[in-house]
Amino acid sequence: MKDDSIRHPAAAREFLADRERARWHDSAIWWVRQKRDAQMAQLPEWETLRTMAEQIKAHTLSRLDEYLEAFERKAEENGVVVHWAADADEHNRIVHGLLAERGVNKLVKSKSMLTEECGLNPYLEARGVEVIDTDLGERIVQLRHEAPSHIVMPAIHLKKQQISELFERELGTEPGNFDPTYLTHAARANLREHFLSAGAGLTGVNFAIAETGGLVVCTNEGNADLGSALPPLHIACMGLEKLIPRLEHLGVFTRLLARSAIGSPTTTYTSHFHKPRPGGELHVVIVDNGRSEILGREDFYQSLRCIRCGACMNTCPVYRRSSGYSYSYIIPGPIGSTLGPSRDIRKHASMAFACTTCASCDNVCPVRIPLSEQLVAQRARAWQTGALPAGKRAAIGALGVLTRHPALFALAGKTLRKVFPILPAGLAQDNPYSRPGRALPEMPAQSFREWWLQNRKKP
Amino acid sequence: MKIGLFVPCHVNELAPEVAIATLELLEGYGLTVDYPLAQTCCGQPQFNNGDLKGADRAAGRFAEVFAGYDYIVSPGTSCVSHVGAHTPDALSKTRSRVYELVEFLQDVLKVERLPKPVYFPHKVSLHQSCHGLRLRAHATPSERMLPYQSRLERILALVDGVSVVYPQRRDECCGFGGSFCVDEPEVSVAMGEDRVDGHAATGAEFIVGAEPSCLMHMGGVIRAQDKAIRPLHIALLLTGRGGA
Numbered sequence: 225m226k227d228d229s230i231r232h233p234a235a236a237r238e239f240l241a242d243r244e245r246a247r248w249h250d251s252a253i254w255w256v257r258q259k260r261d262a263q264m265a266q267l268p269e270w271e272t273l274r275t276m277a278e279q280i281k282a283h284t285l286s287r288l289d290e291y292l293e294a295f296e297r298k299a300e301e302n303g304v305v306v307h308w309a310a311d312a313d314e315h316n317r318i319v320h321g322l323l324a325e326r327g328v329n330k331l332v333k334s335k336s337m338l339t340e341e342c343g344l345n346p347y348l349e350a351r352g353v354e355v356i357d358t359d360l361g362e363r364i365v366q367l368r369h370e371a372p373s374h375i376v377m378p379a380i381h382l383k384k385q386q387i388s389e390l391f392e393r394e395l396g397t398e399p400g401n402f403d404p405t406y407l408t409h410a411a412r413a414n415l416r417e418h419f420l421s422a423g424a425g426l427t428g429v430n431f432a433i434a435e436t437g438g439l440v441v442c443t444n445e446g447n448a449d450l451g452s453a454l455p456p457l458h459i460a461c462m463g464l465e466k467l468i469p470r471l472e473h474l475g476v477f478t479r480l481l482a483r484s485a486i487g488s489p490t491t492t493y494t495s496h497f498h499k500p501r502p503g504g505e506l507h508v509v510i511v512d513n514g515r516s517e518i519l520g521r522e523d524f525y526q527s528l529r530c531i532r533c534g535a536c537m538n539t540c541p542v543y544r545r546s547s548g549y550s551y552s553y554i555i556p557g558p559i560g561s562t563l564g565p566s567r568d569i570r571k572h573a574s575m576a577f578a579c580t581t582c583a584s585c586d587n588v589c590p591v592r593i594p595l596s597e598q599l600v601a602q603r604a605r606a607w608q609t610g611a612l613p614a615g616k617r618a619a620i621g622a623l624g625v626l627t628r629h630p631a632l633f634a635l636a637g638k639t640l641r642k643v644f645p646i647l648p649a650g651l652a653q654d655n656p657y658s659r660p661g662r663a664l665p666e667m668p669a670q671s672f673r674e675w676w677l678q679n680r681k682k683p
Numbered sequence: 684m685k686i687g688l689f690v691p692c693h694v695n696e697l698a699p700e701v702a703i704a705t706l707e708l709l710e711g712y713g714l715t716v717d718y719p720l721a722q723t724c725c726g727q728p729q730f731n732n733g734d735l736k737g738a739d740r741a742a743g744r745f746a747e748v749f750a751g752y753d754y755i756v757s758p759g760t761s762c763v764s765h766v767g768a769h770t771p772d773a774l775s776k777t778r779s780r781v782y783e784l785v786e787f788l789q790d791v792l793k794v795e796r797l798p799k800p801v802y803f804p805h806k807v808s809l810h811q812s813c814h815g816l817r818l819r820a821h822a823t824p825s826e827r828m829l830p831y832q833s834r835l836e837r838i839l840a841l842v843d844g845v846s847v848v849y850p851q852r853r854d855e856c857c858g859f860g861g862s863f864c865v866d867e868p869e870v871s872v873a874m875g876e877d878r879v880d881g882h883a884a885t886g887a888e889f890i891v892g893a894e895p896s897c898l899m900h901m902g903g904v905i906r907a908q909d910k911a912i913r914p915l916h917i918a919l920l921l922t923g924r925g926g927a
């Protein structure tokens with residue numbers, strides 16, 4: 225679970241205190257952005273695909289009720305049990321109920337940001353269910369009792385040395401062996417035992433197809449497949465925005481997803497689930513948890529197109545230099561910075577300001593969500609609801625007054641220009657702009673306005 | 684043709700030479716340029732901090748001050764992008780008349796030479812500022828699968844002797860970001876340092892761009908670190924004020 229009292233600037237300052245590690249984090253993630261670019265360059269139709277993906281999602285969202293009902297009908301015909309959860313708590317109760325009725329006390333889970341959002345793990349653990357995250361990155365952060373720092377690469381903030389130490393402690397691996405293959409094999413052997421002994425498997429859902437009632441789960445490690453194939457009970461949890469109308473639409477998204485997410489042409493496994501295995505059960509839990517409220521907001525409904533590829537994080541220069549843990553909401557980076565504030569602007573206002581408005585995310589997003597515009601729109605909500613720090617509000621208010629009075633405006637500028645150069649160095653450094661590493665601009669003797677009055681103004 | 688020069692606040696106070704160069708460049712093409720003294724702020728800081736009413740008031744004022752001009756030309760790409768994209772629909776007439784300097788030279792004047800020939804035998808690393816790049820299509824963003832073009836490169840082809848290079852991570856943000864630079868000073872400086880390092884690693888002597896605020900921010904990083912590379916606004920280069 226995440227500490228939602230985090231404020232981005234303070235957390236980022238802390239992260240950047242270790243500049244070497246921060247540089248490593250930045251380049252590790254930039255490398256994924258470059259892989260994504262290389263994949264894009266191989267598809268001349270890339271921009272067309274993005275537009276199609278945008279339109280399919282936009283269409284689906286405009287008739288979400290119809291598609292949800294169609295999906296439910298079809299899935300139930302196929303023998304899948306469909307559950308509806310209005311919020312996180314109901315989702316958790318449904319999942320726990322299914323486990324409790326069958327006496328299941330161990331659950332293997334593949335990656336699902338939705339269950340992170342709902343706080344499922346602590347809920348189940350408090351009720352005596354052992355939960356094992358089986359995605360390698362998620363397993364690592366679970367063993368560290370941390371939240372994921374990235375939605376696709378949950379442990380991207382960690383170096384192999386840290387993972388080696390963790391595994392030595394938790395799984396008994398050799399001290400000082402940092403070899404990624406060795407460590408992965410150790411995790412795999414350990415997970416295999418859990419897969420074999422678990423009473424149920426839980427997966428997320430990447431796409432749900434209204435036409436067929438099918439569920440599609442994209443992973444790279446095959447853990448979702450083991451988790452759904454070994455235990456007799458498979459529970460799939462999805463946000464209600466995961467729908468697409470027809471099977472023929474799926475290819476548009478699978479072509480974009482892995483390329484955008486990790487710079488691979490496809491995910492290693494794209495698994496389709498239509499009905500329970502012989503002798504098994506398949507349940508799907510469809511969760512609202514604030515989504516229909518976002519759907520109703522003209523400024524923000526577009527964020528529901530998100531397919532959680534993480535590309536906006538990888539391209540975000542602020543995310544790469546501050547890490548997922550600098551953001552108060554469970555989903556960090558650009559998309560988190562609109563989803564979090566949509567949920568609770570007071571708690572998550574600092575996320576909307578952790579952005580230079582460079583708009584790289586808008587251009588990288590495979591479903592063309594105008595993320596930077598959404599962030600600025602969230603700032604307007606912060607302004608309206610009084611979620612801004614008082615100093616910021618006052619400064620912008622003062623600027624408003626100056627804007628209406630050209631003479632005062634000129635005077636304020638001049639004062640700034642004339643006062644800074646004569647301040648003692650220590651005092652001049654004590655301003656919000658100067659930092660070790662960045663000096664104030666040199667202050668010219670004359671403003672342009674003054675120059676114009678002297679040189680160009682006709683009498 | 685009546686031209687109103689729009690000089691963003693930070694250029695007026697902190698980089699007056701950029702506004703002077705812009706003015707002289709336009710005058711060099713035989714144009715009469717006026718600088719309306721009643722101009723203040725375009726409202727971008729209010730807009731970006733969520734004060735939409737304040738931003739609309741500033742935009743309304745801006746529209747009044749520049750109402751009498753056929754074209755509004757500015758050396759500040761970011762402010763132009765704000766006026767062009769984020770002002771109320773009622774001001775659409777103002778929106779369509781506002782141009783960043785290079786846009787104006789290329790799209791309205793369609794210039795094929797500079798007023799005075801400029802010889803600048805130096806290597807320059809181009810800084811595509813984000814708002815010019817992604818809001819005003821000054822170049823093709825590296826995220827997109829579109830044919831490559833760059834306004835700044837095209838205008839620099841009119842300068843003799845100059846060689847143009849790009850940093851690795853061709854168009855990553857420098858970290859200025861308006862009030863971001865004081866809201867998130869540590870991230871802002873870290874981004875600025877990386878950007879300056881990227882430009883310096885090309886071996887260029889100058890970082891050339893069309894947005895004065897990014898250049899000012901990178902200039903601060905350069906001074907704090909005592910680096911050799913220098914920021915240079917394109918208007919200065921195009922008027923032979925390269926300072927080299």
Ligand code: SF4
Pocket residue numbers: 484529530531532533534535536537559588589590591592593595
């Ligand atoms: S907002 Fe777009 S880029 Fe970001 S995770 Fe969602 S789909 Fe990917």
